[in-house]
Amino acid sequence: MQHPTMPFEVGEPLSRPTLYHIPVCPFSQRLEILLELKGLRHTVDFKVVDITRPRPAYILALTGGATALPVMRTSRGALRESLVLLDYLDATRGRPIARQDPYQRAVETMLLGLVDALTAAGYRLVMNQDASRRGELTETLLEAYRAIEAFLAAHSPDGTFLFDRFGLAECAYTPIFQRFWFLDYYEGFALRQEEFPRVSRWRDACLAHPAAQQVGYEEIVKVYYDYARGYGNGALPPGRTVSSFAFDPPWQERPMPPRDKYRDGADDAELGLCRPRAEAVPVRVSPAGRRASR
Numbered sequence: 705m706q707h708p709t710m711p712f713e714v715g716e717p718l719s720r721p722t723l724y725h726i727p728v729c730p731f732s733q734r735l736e737i738l739l740e741l742k743g744l745r746h747t748v749d750f751k752v753v754d755i756t757r758p759r760p761a762y763i764l765a766l767t768g769g770a771t772a773l774p775v776m777r778t779s780r781g782a783l784r785e786s787l788v789l790l791d792y793l794d795a796t797r798g799r800p801i802a803r804q805d806p807y808q809r810a811v812e813t814m815l816l817g818l819v820d821a822l823t824a825a826g827y828r829l830v831m832n833q834d835a836s837r838r839g840e841l842t843e844t845l846l847e848a849y850r851a852i853e854a855f856l857a858a859h860s861p862d863g864t865f866l867f868d869r870f871g872l873a874e875c876a877y878t879p880i881f882q883r884f885w886f887l888d889y890y891e892g893f894a895l896r897q898e899e900f901p902r903v904s905r906w907r908d909a910c911l912a913h914p915a916a917q918q919v920g921y922e923e924i925v926k927v928y929y930d931y932a933r934g935y936g937n938g939a940l941p942p943g944r945t946v947s948s949f950a951f952d953p954p955w956q957e958r959p960m961p962p963r964d965k966y967r968d969g970a971d972d973a974e975l976g977l978c979r980p981r982a983e984a985v986p987v988r989v990s991p992a993g994r995r996a997s998r
């Protein structure tokens with residue numbers, strides 16, 4: 705039976721899987737890119753979960769109590785972990801993008817094995833609030849990049865992508881390269897072309913790929929302001945009432961946030977996060993001096 709707070713019945717057959725994710729989530733974007741490459745975006749129902757509220761009971765029922773998303777509800781049960789979902793959707797929709805040659809597949813999997821260290825290092829740097837730790841955290845990020853530079857230089861020295869085209873590894877890394885626009889803006893971090901020629905070429909080609917244009921620089925910088933203040937996943941910095949992850953007001957209508965994340969934080973107004981108030985009723989003053997509203 706369907707519970708009032710459950711948008712579906714347990715065991716109900718599905719015409720297509722539903723992917724529950726938080727807004728602007730890099731992990732669900734991996735799947736959007738994969739489906740875009742195949743022209744099959746419509747075969748998965750993407751649903752955004754409000755990041756600023758506790759997870760609804762039906763989500764926790766799907767994840768077994770975990771709050772991290774995405775989670776995908778299929779006819780046969782719930783699946784989690786974006787790289788697992790990437791494989792599952794690749795195998796069940798259209799022609800596979802994953803390499804079919806076992807050796808090449810192993811190389812692709814090894815590169816996928818380096819993505820979590822890069823992600824963690826970049827997020828730790830953007831969320832850091834202690835200016836004295838910037839050097840050490842930047843070095844950890846550079847180490848992660850060095851591992852990828854060495855990997856690409858060994859397995860694909862003259863290529864642009866890992867193999868001849870944008871593939872599974874590119875689906876996984878591109879959303880992370882895009883999130884790292886927050887490092888450019890809030891940390892002034894730039895990958896030096898001279899030190900990282902191979903990874904720079906790869907990253908630039910990933911960022912330019914037509915299947916990966918779900919987000920842009922300005923959106924990432926504005927939406928991730930709270931992360932840059934050390935508050936992730938919709939948590940509110942002190943003194944604020946609206947998360948930078950809010951849909952309303954839309955990011956397009958907000959100003960660029962202050963770059964200096966180590967100074968006092970900006971308030972809702974400075975971030976353009978105050979919702980427009982109901983139009984005030986104009987008041988006119990009558991000749992007799994009495995106030996009357998129109």
Ligand SMILES: N[C@@H](CCC(=O)N[C@@H](CS)C(=O)NCC(=O)O)C(=O)O
Pocket residue numbers: 726729730731771772773774784785786787937
């Ligand atoms: N390893 C997971 C990472 C998922 C993850 O960290 N999701 C974030 C959102 S981008 C999240 O849900 N964070 C909130 C939480 O953990 O409660 C994957 O690849 O799917």
